Structure formats: C-alpha cells, structure tokens
C-alpha cells in the first residue's frame with residue numbers, strides 16, 4: 001500500500017521542483033528516493049528544506065511526523081477534518097502512580113475547566129474492545145503491567161485529539177517512560193504546559209486499586225506490584241525530567257477526593273491571594 005503526503009508552505013525557492021512535493025513510502029518501511037537525496041532516516045534535517053524536520057516510525061508507515069507545520073499527511077487531514085497543527089493547543093499531562101486518583105480528578109477538571117480528558121489507558125482498552133489488530137498485543141502488555149509501544153498509544157491520542165474538536169487536553173497516564181515522552185514531543189511537536197503530578201504512597205494506591213471494582217484485568221495484586229515497579233523505574237524519571245524544567249505541579253493525592261480537588265483548583269485557577277502575590281512581585285521588579 002502506498003501512502004501519499006503533501007507538503008506545503010514550501011519556500012518559493014524550491015517551488016519549481018514539483019517532484020519534491022510527492023513523497024511516498026512503501027509498506028517495506030522505508031522511503032524510496034523521490035528526488036535528490038530525499039531519504040528519511042529516523043530523524044532527518046533535509047539540506048533542501050532546512051526548515052523541515054521529518055521523522056518516521058518504520059513500524060508505522062502511515063505515521064509521518066509533522067513538525068513546524070510544514071509537512072502534512074493529506075490523508076490524515078481529510079480523514080479528521082481538523083488538524084491540531086492549525087491550532088494553538090494546550091496539553092496538560094496528568095501523571096502519578098496507578099490508583100493515585102488521576103482519572104477521578106480529571107473528571108472534576110473537565111467539569112470545571114472545559115478540558116477534554118484523554119486517558120491513555122482507556123484508549124488502549126477501547127482499542128482492545130474494537131477488535132483491532134493490535135488488540136491482543138495491547139491486552140497482553142496491560143495484563144503484565146508493561147508499557148505499550150509509543151507509536152500505538154500516540155496514534156490513539158492524536159486521533160482522539162483531532163476528533164474532539166477541543167484545543168485543551170488532559171492527557172492522563174501518559175507519557176509513562178522517557179521514550180513515550182520523547183516520541184510524543186517529536187510526533188506532535190507539542191510540549192505540556194505543565195504536568196499535574198498526583199503524589200501518593202504505594203500502600204494507599206494499592207488499597208484503592210484493590211477496591212476499584214471496575215472489572216479491570218490488571219487490578220489484581222500480582223499485576224499491581226508489576227505496575228508499581230514499572231512506575232518507579234520508568235515513569236518517575238519522566239516526572240523528574242519535567243520537574244527539572246519547572247513544569248511539575250505536585251499534589252498531595254493521599255487526601256480525600258474533595259481536598260485533592262481543592263489543591264488541583266489552585267493549579268488551574270490560582271486563588272486571589274496567589275494572583276496578588278505575583279502581581280506584587282511584578283510591581284516590585286518593574
């Protein structure tokens with residue numbers, strides 16, 4: 001199967017080279033030459049389009065990465081009607097251990113602040129139910145508490161973002177490791193405005209998961225322990241990465257639901273006292 005891609009916003013100097021507009025790739029998972037040296041390894045900065053920055057996942061030939069809004073997958077645009085590259089999008093990552101209360105608080109945030117809640121776990125579970133070709137693989141990964149390959153999760157997230165029509169997203173339970181994080185930023189060109197981090201002790205999270213009662217295959221003590229290990233080893237480094245960039249808003253998630261939400265509200269709509277504090281600070285340095 002062939003996939004065609006359209007390029008636009010091409011600098012006038014290369015507009016004459018029509019062949020360059022029709023990139024195509026075969027199902028073999030690499031790009032044949034189109035013209036000149038247009039081969040795209042994983043990351044490629046073309047000498048002919050210095051503003052272009054293309055990436056490519058060999059396992060997903062249809063997933064062309066569009067950075068800087070210069071290259072567009074025309075087929076995706078037609079299918080989705082709207083393109084996130086056209087809008088200014090706000091993304092908040094909601095992270096924390098399994099059972100820390102991410103989903104519970106996201107529901108509150110949606111109600112008060114007009115975000116669209118995208119739970120990566122829910123999207124993966126829906127994919128299993130839909131009978132997709134990846135379903136069995138995803139199911140096995142979830143049963144083992146392992147992290148599903150980035151390209152699968154990112155594709156689901158992108159589709160859900162495009163379909164939502166919104167421009168404000170709470171991405172819950174993703175990115176779960178450094179590779180998830182880097183791939184998301186690369187594929188979408190988006191960075192989170194901030195990261196909401198629900199901090200909770202393992203014993204409390206374990207208690208909550210064991211009484212969650214949603215019929216989830218991974219809410220059993222054996223898988224829960226595996227999920228905790230993956231969280232400590234792979235997900236905490238992502239939180240540390242964003243912390244080093246000053247983007248983490250840490251919430252004490254061990255408190256009752258209502259109290260946790262009070263703290264969440266302070267992040268989304270700082271109280272007057274805090275606004276005044278910053279106002280005074282700005283006045284003092286101006």
Ligand SMILES: Nc1ncnc2c1ncn2[C@@H]1O[C@H](COP(=O)(O)OP(=O)(O)O)[C@@H](O)[C@H]1O
Pocket residue numbers: 096097098099100101102103104105208209211212213253254255256257258260
């Ligand atoms: N602050 C809280 N105190 C007590 N139980 C909570 C709290 N927040 C969530 N829960 C319960 O704990 C379980 C896990 O919460 P959930 O929001 O599904 O966590 P996560 O999305 O982080 O896995 C659910 O049964 C939920 O009702």
Ligand SMILES: O=c1ccn([C@@H]2O[C@H](COP(=O)(O)OP(=O)(O)O)[C@@H](O)[C@H]2O)c(=O)[nH]1
Pocket residue numbers: 097098099102119120121122124141142143144145146147148149153172173174175176218227
């Ligand atoms: O980006 C994601 C999100 C979830 N999962 C898988 O889905 C499971 C459940 O994740 P979810 O966020 O729904 O629940 P939580 O573990 O936070 O309670 C995880 O253990 C992973 O196996 C994944 O692989 N990638």
